Amino acid sequence: xxxxxxxxxxxxxxxxxxxxxxxxxxxxxxxxxxxxxxxxxxxxxxxxxxxxxxxxxxxxxxxxxxxxxxxxxxxxxxxxxxxxxxxxxxxxxxxxxxxxxxxxxxxxxxxxxxxxxxxxxxxxxxxxxxxxxxxxxxxxxxxxxxxxxxxxxxxxxxxxxxxxxxxxxxxxxxxxxxxxxxxxxxxxxxxxxxxxxxxxxxxxxxxxxxxxxxxxxxxxxxxxxxxxxxxxxxxxxxxxxxxxxxxxxxxxxxxxxxxxxxxxxxxxxxxxxxxxxxxxxxxx
Amino acid sequence: xxxxxxxxxxxxxxxxxxxxxxxxxxxxxxxxxxxxxxxxxxxxxxxxxxxxxxxxxxxxxxxxxxxxxxxxxxxxxxxxxxxxxxxxxxxxxxxxxxxxxxxxxxxxxxxxxxxxxxxxxxxxxxxxxxxxxxxxxxxxxxxxxxxxxxxxxxxxxxxxxxxxxxxxxxxxxxxxxxxxxxxxxxxxxxxxxxxxxxxxxxxxxxxxxxxxxxxxxxxxxxxxxxxxxxxxxxxxxxxxxxxxxxxxxxxxxxxxxxxxxxxxxxxxxxxxxxxxxxxxx
Numbered sequence: 001x002x003x004x005x006x007x008x009x010x011x012x013x014x015x016x017x018x019x020x021x022x023x024x025x026x027x028x029x030x031x032x033x034x035x036x037x038x039x040x041x042x043x044x045x046x047x048x049x050x051x052x053x054x055x056x057x058x059x060x061x062x063x064x065x066x067x068x069x070x071x072x073x074x075x076x077x078x079x080x081x082x083x084x085x086x087x088x089x090x091x092x093x094x095x096x097x098x099x100x101x102x103x104x105x106x107x108x109x110x111x112x113x114x115x116x117x118x119x120x121x122x123x124x125x126x127x128x129x130x131x132x133x134x135x136x137x138x139x140x141x142x143x144x145x146x147x148x149x150x151x152x153x154x155x156x157x158x159x160x161x162x163x164x165x166x167x168x169x170x171x172x173x174x175x176x177x178x179x180x181x182x183x184x185x186x187x188x189x190x191x192x193x194x195x196x197x198x199x200x201x202x203x204x205x206x207x208x209x210x211x212x213x214x215x216x217x218x219x220x221x222x223x224x225x226x227x228x229x230x231x232x233x234x235x236x237x238x239x240x241x242x243x244x245x246x247x248x249x250x251x252x253x254x255x256x257x258x259x260x261x262x263x264x265x266x267x268x269x270x271x272x273x274x275x276x277x278x279x280x281x282x283x284x
Numbered sequence: 285x286x287x288x289x290x291x292x293x294x295x296x297x298x299x300x301x302x303x304x305x306x307x308x309x310x311x312x313x314x315x316x317x318x319x320x321x322x323x324x325x326x327x328x329x330x331x332x333x334x335x336x337x338x339x340x341x342x343x344x345x346x347x348x349x350x351x352x353x354x355x356x357x358x359x360x361x362x363x364x365x366x367x368x369x370x371x372x373x374x375x376x377x378x379x380x381x382x383x384x385x386x387x388x389x390x391x392x393x394x395x396x397x398x399x400x401x402x403x404x405x406x407x408x409x410x411x412x413x414x415x416x417x418x419x420x421x422x423x424x425x426x427x428x429x430x431x432x433x434x435x436x437x438x439x440x441x442x443x444x445x446x447x448x449x450x451x452x453x454x455x456x457x458x459x460x461x462x463x464x465x466x467x468x469x470x471x472x473x474x475x476x477x478x479x480x481x482x483x484x485x486x487x488x489x490x491x492x493x494x495x496x497x498x499x500x501x502x503x504x505x506x507x508x509x510x511x512x513x514x515x516x517x518x519x520x521x522x523x524x525x526x527x528x529x530x531x532x533x534x535x536x537x538x539x540x541x542x543x544x545x546x547x548x549x550x551x552x553x554x555x556x557x558x559x560x561x562x563x564x565x
Contacts (some may be wrong), residue, residue: 160542
């Protein structure tokens, strides 16, 4: 089994200071190290529960990575890893964005220390104001023919206007590292719009969240992925996936109103960009 | 000037009691709410001014807000002197025996920019009540007991301690005909009050649709006040429940600044699910 570090990680845990990072193989699998304390257990418990939950409709299941159990991996000193579907294996040049959903990342079951830490982070970012924050993104520059990632520190400090700009840059073709040029949002309708686009998928998820009381997806992210190779032909293959389930708890008969509120806010941002880019193109 | 007196059907908020300031009614359809301290009264009046003249609010949504008639300085309920009051339409005017329930919407009652002290107080309240877990919490209710022919008034200090099951139970008792002392509410009026094309659920869903796109206001600490008429409920061929939803308490409303009120929307959606569950059971 040939394992290597994944190419397009945008947020989360990378291999650092001797700690294992995620790995991918050549068979479309993603190996995620089991996180310390109870988080790894919680994530496994979630995937086990979710895979066998017959009440999750098939059209919703597609928004979650396929689970392949856990495995001890030799190259990581036999550390236990969660084996998942590699969400990017079928993409050759993917642009990826990680959006952490919810106006709070803490939850009642968490420790006091964790709650305080989250409160600080949530207040400093757009989490409190907008119901979500952008954890990271990587976008392909069609002029420079290379990938571009914003500075992590810069991203952490952005406000609402910064979010809007990031969502525009994410679907633009023009030079991104040049901050003086305005993003052209050239791919907005291919990626965000259309019957298979991001907005349609988010709306489908929203309907499920208005009723499902199985899980509370605390601190979960939505990954947005699209293919740059085919996008000039209008084929974006845009995909929404939910990831990071280390803090998922039972819904106990209550909907995940925290995630839902944030999701609705995010939908509104995407819709605004789609509408303003549609307006722009009809003016040309 | 007509004589102003205490309203009969106040369920939550600041009631005239033990010398404390409360609202007044003129018996002809107007409700006088005393300005709350520390500038909150001015803020609330400012919201009503803005809202009344805001052309971007659709008419069918305007119906969920009390009609505003300006402000007036009048003698307070406890006779402590004159104070400015906000004048609104008395929403229960024309109702003989209304049951009412006040539910504060949103998993957090604080918002960016508040003082550290206010933030800590709000966070504590939100965590101790059902706000964090459910996205809403009860603030008080007044339910007519058809068995005992009297009202049960449950004030804020009791509902403050509610847990998830208590909240569910209260929503069931709200639409029940058996005695409220009974452990299992019969929910006999659920379809009349909550259901139907003009029932509580239909109204909440209409409000929810507006909240999915409106970026005009962020309604921190606002309540949904729902009420219905007991008098006509049991009569055949009568007006039915005449159930209504109103949004109330606008002392902490902020500009939306291009972002939807996701805090209110999340809580409202959770509240809607609770009502739907009761209708379906």
